[in-house]
Amino acid sequence: MPGRLEGKVAIVTGAASGIGAATARLMAREGAWVLMTDVQDAAGEALAREIGKAAKFVHHDVAEEADWKAVMQVATQDLGGLDILVNNAGVLVYGTIESSTVADFRRAHAVMVEGTFLGCHHALREMRKGGGGSIINLSSIAAQLGQAHLLPYSAAKGAVRSLTKSVAVHCQMHKYNIRCNSVHPGPIHTAMFEDVKIASQKHLLPEFQKGSPVGRANPEEVANMILYLASDESKFVNGAEMVIDNAMSVQ
Template sequence: MSRLTGKVAIVTGAASGLGKADCEALVREGAQVMVTDVNAAGAAAVAAALNASRPGSAASMQHDVRDEAQWATVVATTVKTFGKLNVLVNNAGVVVVATPETTTLEQFRFANGVMSEGVFLGCKAAIPAMKESGGGSIINMSSIATHLGYPVFFAYSAAKGAVQAMTKSIAVYCQMNKMNIRCNSVHPGAIDTAMVDNANQQLGIDKSAYTEAPWGLGKPEDVANLIVFLASEESRFINGTTHVIDNAISIQ
């Protein structure tokens, strides 16, 4: 209940799925959270539920992670509201179903705008505030698309590969400059969220293909438990690392 007491976090794409579960787990462990999403009503509903469980634990903002000016506002408002910034979960994401031959330039830029540029802008905006706060933990949501070749998720895979590489660059940069800021990436397999339902629908795949497979379908809280660990001081010597959470699908 108190692994994150005194910590302040921003979670992007937190109106649903993994981001929502991350917020719930962070608050359960004592953190205060700025819930952000391009879906303002969804983010507000998540924050309201968190405040009902622990008053003062959450606030929300509408936030498109592709917008650099909005990042400055989100970080400044978080520091103004909660006094500091210790944790950033760059979670916002979109799925694009198309192969290397069928992906349009527009689709490629859309996926990379949200998941590659969004992560870049988030890290860039958060580092100064974390330095002011005495350090922090940045957690970037990648995917096992970096470990497996997914022909139908071409632009998505490109973006998630960029996230993994940026994570390592940021980790070394912050370590060399003694900022006490860690940066790790998280690479889930299939987790039961709207994104997977959406992709399955486009591909004509039934959910039972996952639930009946040996690796199964993870739950958002399976990822949220890892997020809590990476946000906490328990992981203080873990930096620049790729954390796969996929019930062994990517090593078969």
């Protein structure tokens, strides 16, 4: 039986760990050619080797436009085009409106907002050439909530949410056959969540001191949602925000 992404070419950023790694594994299993990118070269290369010939790893800092151009070149020249982009790379930057520095704010925005902007900007050109595509941007329920001690992160994830809708409407208006959706996880069991636990022990994130009231999911559960959005099964889903949080954001 053909896979749900048979023959499609996908770029997954931040693919060396957590949700990006689970997504790369799942997409390869469903028949895609996966270009995995990250700043963690050793972990990214090891995972690409483990996945096998369907995966290739390239060093990529998503905040650098020159890196995006190089990654797009690998996708088009070595893999023949681009059908799917998952803007997943992220960094947890905590602090309140009083304790955060401009450097904190800029770091969160450089990776998650500028990184996502650059990804969408460069992917659109390649996807238009190929007649369509699907872009999935990792936001967070931090975009919906008011998390006092995660101001730089929350502001960046809010920007990813609205950037996604703007791209979706633009593509729909121009009939590009390119969809753009955001995914909003709650607490997911990854390295980032471990960082939250450590920060809460140091009283940097008092909101999390009692742990998560809704439990937490595994990265594979988020990868399943990303797979759905990447596949043709979701061809009428565009500009949507897919929340995976066991009702945490609606209480």
